[in-house]
Amino acid sequence: MTRRIGAIAFNTFREAVRDRVLYNLIIFAFLMIGASLLLGQITIGVERQLLINLGLTAISIFGVLIAIFIGIGLVSKEIDKRTLYTVLTRPVQRWEFIVGKFFGLVGTLVVNAGLMTLGFFIALMYLMHGLQSSDTSILAAIYFILLEFMMVTAIALLLSSFSTPIESAVLTFAIFVVGSFSEDLRNFAESAKGSTHYAALAFSYLIPNFAAMNYIAPVAHGSPVPANLIAYNTAYGLLYAGAVVCAASLIFQNRNLK
């Protein structure tokens, strides 16, 4: 089982690494980090804050774009191109295929984020002439971004298991946007009355809470990341992504291939 999932994950990773879209997005991310460096140099007093804000936002946005663009094709592309036929007719369970695909793309995103983080820290060292101990909280913020990637990948994979790539892309992006404002939705639910209250509350808990994963602004202001927040976000991210991948596996299990 592990060997098969590993083989599918590695193949997904290799496919993504050989895809031009990935490099285009990475180049854009580095350009944005470079631009924030330039902006930092012409700003007085808030250089560090600006670089962290723009740099981490670039890592987050471009990672999410990679997760969406590659994630939406993970299953639908294999069905369209019929590459699945020679995979699923081997001793591979359909859920193993979904899980393998998920880990393959998450692995790709971790490696990309690692490269972008390296670029970001080089920029930070250049700007600040060294690093300080409080910079470790930046790593925690990047860790939250990785959890966010994992959840976006799971959602793209779920949608990709039953809809077309364009529908999946639009829906995943919409869920990402709504999820980024989930705190506002919860506040609205609290103030609403009657059935609207319950509907808004249920919806706010159903959509992923990406707002909780965005800790860029506090880190840019030098705030430390509380340990309980790391534990809470880790548990939430893993459980949410796990549940979505299970749903994707269940849908894919009974799907007829054209």
Added chain:
Amino acid sequence: MVTIETFGLEKTYRVGFWRRKPKLALRPLTLSVNEGEIFGYLGPNGAGKTTTLKLLMGLAEPSSGGCKILGGRISDPAVRAQIGFLPEQPYFYDHLTPLELLNYFAALSAVPAKDRTRRIDAALKRVGLDEDAWATQLRKFSKGMLQRVGLAQAILHEPKLIILDEPMSGLDPMGRREVRDLIEELNHEGRTIFFSTHILSDAEALCDRVAILNRGELKGVGVVADLVGSVNGNVEIMWHGAEAASAIRARGFEVHAVGETVRAVVPESEVDRVIDTLRTQRAKLVSVTPMRTTLEDYFVAKIGGPAEVAR
């Protein structure tokens, strides 16, 4: 022992957007393929051959009925481990090279790591893929080369049963000959081969038994040796001498002349009289051959002629 057994296997698709109408792709199919056989699944394009193969391989769920393969269900990974499958017009990950692709499939098919290199090399050599192409990305491959890679992945894990959907598709005449030889070789090793095709000469040359399918319905199953050997009551006569042609035509027979060589097909009872006429006309007799039925005759008889296919 029966290798493939279907019981009333049926598939209906729903087509349309709003009012989804049912479309019957395969009428209840009951069929068995014996161990060690080369079994041809014949039918015109759109007959339901690929649908049947997808149902057998578990890629689509039957609307009713079921099948047993190698004594088990296709949903069992242990059963799938013993089957090699080549889909119609196979598509593979075009960013991979044949070596990478086969390595991936070997890992999925539980081929031991220590045997992988040997088995991959053997499979690629066996399907006749040029060694220079082994490390080239599949996106640069021709249709024929992809078909060879497809065959290699189907035999890589040394399966007991090999299911091939149009295995000769995209191959040139030499390639088709090589694939025919490969199928025979695999069968001599004791493997059961089930393949779909609409090329009757391939089926006639290879198969022990054939089944004929048209518009989703099984029209007949037969032993190829019985179907193609029998004399059909007509005799083909060939001679040199165009002058005799009009005399034979006058007797009411159809005559075809190419240069000096003339050919006529006559009933067995008329042979002596036709030969007498040819002697009188001083024509030089070349051959007198009893006509035998071909698989094509059987196929056309079973599907009811070209009009029935097109309908």
